[in-house]
Amino acid sequence: xxxxxxxxxxxxxxxxxxxxxxxxxxxxxxxxxxxxxxxxxxxxxxxxxxxxxxxxxxxxxxxxxxxxxxxxxxxxxxxxxxxxxxxxxxxxxxxxxxxxxxxxxxxxxxxxxxxxxxxxxxxxxxxxxxxxxxxxxxxxxxxxxxxxxxxxxxxxxxxxxxxxxxxxxxxxxxxxxxxxxxxxxxxxxxxxxxx
Numbered sequence: 001x002x003x004x005x006x007x008x009x010x011x012x013x014x015x016x017x018x019x020x021x022x023x024x025x026x027x028x029x030x031x032x033x034x035x036x037x038x039x040x041x042x043x044x045x046x047x048x049x050x051x052x053x054x055x056x057x058x059x060x061x062x063x064x065x066x067x068x069x070x071x072x073x074x075x076x077x078x079x080x081x082x083x084x085x086x087x088x089x090x091x092x093x094x095x096x097x098x099x100x101x102x103x104x105x106x107x108x109x110x111x112x113x114x115x116x117x118x119x120x121x122x123x124x125x126x127x128x129x130x131x132x133x134x135x136x137x138x139x140x141x142x143x144x145x146x147x148x149x150x151x152x153x154x155x156x157x158x159x160x161x162x163x164x165x166x167x168x169x170x171x172x173x174x175x176x177x178x179x180x181x182x183x184x185x186x187x188x189x190x191x192x193x194x195x
Contacts, residue, residue, distance in 0.1 A: 061101065
């Protein structure tokens, strides 16, 4: 793996590690360095595509999300511009145009999403003995930086996923407290559940 400073840009033989974070305000980074995603509309577009990743989102759905149902004339052209800018901003992600709309693919080499990391850690904690699971739950919960997709968590297109993720976090906190009880740390478990 070459470092971001050595690579500069993505090219053959140079693998940059890109990570997208939505467990809090939307962010992206390459090799630990923040990526400028762009303005509020591009951040909203990225959040929308992450929420629907793997599924096509039509130009009309994107326009409705970007302008809260009040899309201006020429909105489809603006959507194409925002998609193009987002493609440029995210060198490791694939935003594909299909007949049904745009899809975000994050299954390439060196591309990760914090939601997938969170779920992977929860799966691992479920298979571990309680003393090891506590640390794994800590790692999973440390990925959270605030409400899912930040200030967009209550948007109509984000609310179902953000609510589900918040419930997963609560469940992880309860499972972690249960593991603390099993290893005899009752006072710590009670304090954390009360908090």
